[in-house]
Amino acid sequence: MKTTNRLTQWIGKTETFKKLSTLPLRFVLNFVLIVPFAIMIFLSFTKWEPLSGYDWWHAPIAGVPRFVEAFGDARLLWALIRTTIFVAVVLPLEFLLGLGMALLFLGDFRGKKAFTSVILYPMMMPWVVVGLGFYLMFQYFGPVNLMLLRPLLGEGNMIDWFTNPFLAFVVVIIADVWQWTPLMFLIIYAGLAAVPRRLIEAAEVLGASSVRIVRTVRLPLIKSLIVVALIIRGLEAFKVFDIVYIMTGGGPGVNSTEVISLYIYNLAIVYQNTSYACAVSLLIMVAIALVTRLAIRPLEVKPE
Amino acid sequence: MVRTKVAAKGIGRYLLLIIVSVWTLAPVAWMVSLSFKGPIEWYAPNLIPIQPTIDNYISLFVPTNPIGGSFFFTSITEAITKPLINSLIVAGLGTIFAVLVGFLAAYGVSRYRAGGTFVIFFTLLTRMLPGATFVAPLMVFYASIGLIDTYAGLILLYTAVTLTYAIWLMKGFIDEIPPEWEEAALLEGASPWTVLRKITIPLTKGGLVACALFILILNWSEFLFALVISVTQVTTLPVQISKYVSAVGRMYGTMASIGLVATIPSLVLAYLIQKHLVTGFTFGRVR
Amino acid sequence: MPRLVVKNLRKAFGTFEAVKDVSFQVEEKETLCLLGPSGCGKTTTLRIIAGLEVPTSGEVFVDGRLVNDVPPQNRQIGLVFQDYAIFPHLSVFENIAYGLRVRKIPKAQMKTKVHDTASLIGVDGILDVPGKKLGLSDMQRVAIGRSIVLNPKLLLLDEPLSNIDAKARERMRAELGKLQKEIGIATVYVTHDQLEAMTLADRIAVMRNGLIEQMGTTSEIYDRARTLFVAKFIGSPTMNLISCELVYDGNRAILKSEDLALDVTEFGETIGGKAKGKELVLGVRPEDLSIDVRKTNSSAIEAEVQLVEPIGAKSIYHLRMSRLAVLAKDYAMLDIDVGSKVWATFNKDKLHLFDKKTEEAIL
Numbered sequence: 001m002k003t004t005n006r007l008t009q010w011i012g013k014t015e016t017f018k019k020l021s022t023l024p025l026r027f028v029l030n031f032v033l034i035v036p037f038a039i040m041i042f043l044s045f046t047k048w049e050p051l052s053g054y055d056w057w058h059a060p061i062a063g064v065p066r067f068v069e070a071f072g073d074a075r076l077l078w079a080l081i082r083t084t085i086f087v088a089v090v091l092p093l094e095f096l097l098g099l100g101m102a103l104l105f106l107g108d109f110r111g112k113k114a115f116t117s118v119i120l121y122p123m124m125m126p127w128v129v130v131g132l133g134f135y136l137m138f139q140y141f142g143p144v145n146l147m148l149l150r151p152l153l154g155e156g157n158m159i160d161w162f163t164n165p166f167l168a169f170v171v172v173i174i175a176d177v178w179q180w181t182p183l184m185f186l187i188i189y190a191g192l193a194a195v196p197r198r199l200i201e202a203a204e205v206l207g208a209s210s211v212r213i214v215r216t217v218r219l220p221l222i223k224s225l226i227v228v229a230l231i232i233r234g235l236e237a238f239k240v241f242d243i244v245y246i247m248t249g250g251g252p253g254v255n256s257t258e259v260i261s262l263y264i265y266n267l268a269i270v271y272q273n274t275s276y277a278c279a280v281s282l283l284i285m286v287a288i289a290l291v292t293r294l295a296i297r298p299l300e301v302k303p304e
Numbered sequence: 305m306v307r308t309k310v311a312a313k314g315i316g317r318y319l320l321l322i323i324v325s326v327w328t329l330a331p332v333a334w335m336v337s338l339s340f341k342g343p344i345e346w347y348a349p350n351l352i353p354i355q356p357t358i359d360n361y362i363s364l365f366v367p368t369n370p371i372g373g374s375f376f377f378t379s380i381t382e383a384i385t386k387p388l389i390n391s392l393i394v395a396g397l398g399t400i401f402a403v404l405v406g407f408l409a410a411y412g413v414s415r416y417r418a419g420g421t422f423v424i425f426f427t428l429l430t431r432m433l434p435g436a437t438f439v440a441p442l443m444v445f446y447a448s449i450g451l452i453d454t455y456a457g458l459i460l461l462y463t464a465v466t467l468t469y470a471i472w473l474m475k476g477f478i479d480e481i482p483p484e485w486e487e488a489a490l491l492e493g494a495s496p497w498t499v500l501r502k503i504t505i506p507l508t509k510g511g512l513v514a515c516a517l518f519i520l521i522l523n524w525s526e527f528l529f530a531l532v533i534s535v536t537q538v539t540t541l542p543v544q545i546s547k548y549v550s551a552v553g554r555m556y557g558t559m560a561s562i563g564l565v566a567t568i569p570s571l572v573l574a575y576l577i578q579k580h581l582v583t584g585f586t587f588g589r590v591r
Numbered sequence: 592m593p594r595l596v597v598k599n600l601r602k603a604f605g606t607f608e609a610v611k612d613v614s615f616q617v618e619e620k621e622t623l624c625l626l627g628p629s630g631c632g633k634t635t636t637l638r639i640i641a642g643l644e645v646p647t648s649g650e651v652f653v654d655g656r657l658v659n660d661v662p663p664q665n666r667q668i669g670l671v672f673q674d675y676a677i678f679p680h681l682s683v684f685e686n687i688a689y690g691l692r693v694r695k696i697p698k699a700q701m702k703t704k705v706h707d708t709a710s711l712i713g714v715d716g717i718l719d720v721p722g723k724k725l726g727l728s729d730m731q732r733v734a735i736g737r738s739i740v741l742n743p744k745l746l747l748l749d750e751p752l753s754n755i756d757a758k759a760r761e762r763m764r765a766e767l768g769k770l771q772k773e774i775g776i777a778t779v780y781v782t783h784d785q786l787e788a789m790t791l792a793d794r795i796a797v798m799r800n801g802l803i804e805q806m807g808t809t810s811e812i813y814d815r816a817r818t819l820f821v822a823k824f825i826g827s828p829t830m831n832l833i834s835c836e837l838v839y840d841g842n843r844a845i846l847k848s849e850d851l852a853l854d855v856t857e858f859g860e861t862i863g864g865k866a867k868g869k870e871l872v873l874g875v876r877p878e879d880l881s882i883d884v885r886k887t888n889s890s891a892i893e894a895e896v897q898l899v900e901p902i903g904a905k906s907i908y909h910l911r912m913s914r915l916a917v918l919a920k921d922y923a924m925l926d927i928d929v930g931s932k933v934w935a936t937f938n939k940d941k942l943h944l945f946d947k948k949t950e951e952a953i954l
Binding site for chain 1: 641642643663664665668669670672673674676678679680689690693694737741
Binding site for chain 1: 317318331332335346347404406408430433439465471525541556559573575578
């Protein structure tokens, strides 16, 4: 009898434990995510700003017009285009540079640990500081101009980076590449190093040069890893906000370097066009969910 | 002949390594240089300050009137002590909560398959979607509840956002512990809580600490939500930095110094993570 | 001209000498087996021959050419690793063709070579299968094929059967033996399994602690073990070893221990000088010990059966002679069971006698 009592007690405990273990999680997520999410859905169908005078739950339902507005919004379109271009440029750059660095680090050499620490630290810096750093570097009287361009191209050929929308965008790209290439390096290097030593030796004995070994043995074996890394980085790159805010604030001008996160931020906080911001946010969320789903689909179907 | 070829390869490698290192160190090196320069040298290309000074750092904590008195300088009226402390509190508590909640949940998911689709789905979602998309309704919600510009509001937010990482990483560490040990204890009458305390936690301590440090770095750097939620009370360091950038215009030295002050904890944390990590931690599977 | 000559190889890792002084030759079409326990230096020796390790001193000659400074791919050798190291992401065809591609062999020629090799080793039906989907025995063949398609002068195999479970090992050992005969390249084979060595090799070099204890044909190693170590290592079940000493009773020389006395007068001359007064170890393989229920000859010794292990046509009998335990391997006899009294006869042609400090005196 004692054992069955004990047993039932134990079962009871594990059951409650099971429910309890995720309770705090649920609470937090519900509070911080679900509720705002619900509010967002609601508000997208209304027309409301904080200045409207009435509380938001009294906001009049206006139906779909918010979404229609979104589709006709040129600024939104440009923000999306800019962000897409940003990701399309940054991703291959970070991948290739990361790959190059990983290959450079393959094998043993003196000071490897030290060099690795140096290479990796950009990832760890606060993003705003990265933006700040490059902001300072590319100032008109900053080192890039003074140390590189003036000696090379002569006085009068220094560039005012941040007053030119295209160049400002370039600086943002450079900053992002600088910060996140180490991540790609890390992932790729881990993958390359994980290729079994035997396979490398077998290829060596068969006469393959180091380059050939990388091309025919190492790289093919980390293909799936690379895809995962690209997806992760791609998603994060799409969300870029901090460096743009600090370096250009969306300018020069009003929105020449505005990425999507910045636009939504402006809508919600600066212009206080809350219901519209909600609608746009919702649309973006749906779009991202769809795109990711489509991108993952071909990966899942692969017969293993 | 083979020897020289190998030697050349070695030199080539080191050459490239130097180039990469210079590229990597450049921004920080420049910031360090600027932070120790007086206003006269801010527009000069020299890396080593000719007249090094720590005025920039001092002015962070003891705001002074315009340095130099030139017309396009504006005054900095706030010391960074409050934002610094705010960052510490928010990042620290946010990390602690994330680790606690996350560990518990990760354990439940790993051993008892708790949560099911809800947990997985939403943890993925928080990572996929841009933070900005939550800002609008969040503002409304927080305003109604009175959480704007409060520690609680921001900490809660940070916890929620970093929970994905917390659960993901810690589940990996928990999975490495053979469940048989815990089952043995359970069969002897221990409650799941005791098992946690006496068995699981001691075994995953290294991973827990590394995880916590990593999340701490994330929270310390977090910008968007802090920018949105804080008004005057809970301004964190990154937000303060952005205010500096817009307010002080051309005071490169001070900007550099505040940037560095914000960076040093991150670097220290990164170093600590390296030390604490025995098994490498790659995103995804650990084995 | 021998295909491989290894001269005074020495390899030290810091203070640890993995290989102390190893020399041997391998002729064309001959299979030499490096046999020994883990850590004896056999794999290191192999890797030195392959070119994956640089010897601290000593020379390696392939086909008369000194190859110490030649990288592995230019030594004209094929190497098959312990776990085969098949490229999992490449098909069987591509795996075999890998070395050919490296050498930029023209496409048509390459295809023919691959196909020829594939039929030789029996994988021509699975040329499209990716490496990771292959079963072990196919992997073994592809690994061998990958090496021999380059027409090496020498084939090196590093414990190719040690990762396989016992049952499959029998089968693959047989296949490997067959393949070797068909291919006919000079081969150096490394293993710790003495049964493998005995089955597959023409000559065996038994290694211990970085040195070759004994080198000879399989029958030489088996019947004329020169050291105690070799005698113990080879043979299954292990050779019976009995401590004894040589005593003279008139004209007769007798090996005497507490439990038995064996007349060895016929060898008296050969062993006389070396054995006198020393502690000796008598070695007799279980299969050289025959038993019968009746005393069929004068030197048979009485024993009691403790255990019978049936292993097919023959059985292993665990015998007890006074206080001495020995094993005998003889044909299974239905009337002999636990407790039976039998007479054991030592086959005098197959006796080994060792100085207790590892040396051998006679056959």
